[in-house]
Amino acid sequence: EAARFLAQRALTEGGPDDTKRLDFVARRLLARPLKPQERMILELGLSDLEAHYGDHPTDARALLAVGEAKANPAIASEKLAAWTMLVNQMMNLDEVLNQ
Structure with missing residues (x-):
């Protein structure tokens, strides 16, 4: 639900x-911008999830x-x-869990 x-x-x-939206989530969960490789992985994951x-x-x-x-x-x-x-998935990153 969260x-x-x-x-x-x-x-x-x-x-x-989606780029701005990913930044929005990253700022709230990671308190930092996404690294290029992280962004690529998240964009691919989002594409797969949207297809599913x-x-x-x-x-x-x-x-x-x-x-x-x-839900809205x-x-x-x-x-x-x-x-x-x-x-x-982002909420379950070690970096988020340990903040």
């Missing part, structure tokens, strides 16, 4: 494109149904699910 909330903020407040949830919209809706807070209905469920999983 990952989904930050993903929603990235999609609504983070900027007009685009092909499996039922999975996206199931993921977004978890938790008490409702203004954001496409497939996009929000992909960003939720990406943010979840």
Whole structure:
């Protein structure tokens, strides 16, 4: 649920494109800019997640149904699910867990 909330903020407040949104999340979780290799890995991961949830919209809706807070209905469920999983992966980095 925390990952989904930050993903929603990235999609609504983070900027007009994925680069700005990744920076938005990195600033909040890592308190630093992404390194070029990290950015590349995250962009590839996001692409894979968007493809997966685009092909499996039922999975996206199931993921977004978890938790008490409702998902933002203004954001496409497939996009929000992909960003939720990406943010979840970032939240599980050792660097984030040890801050």
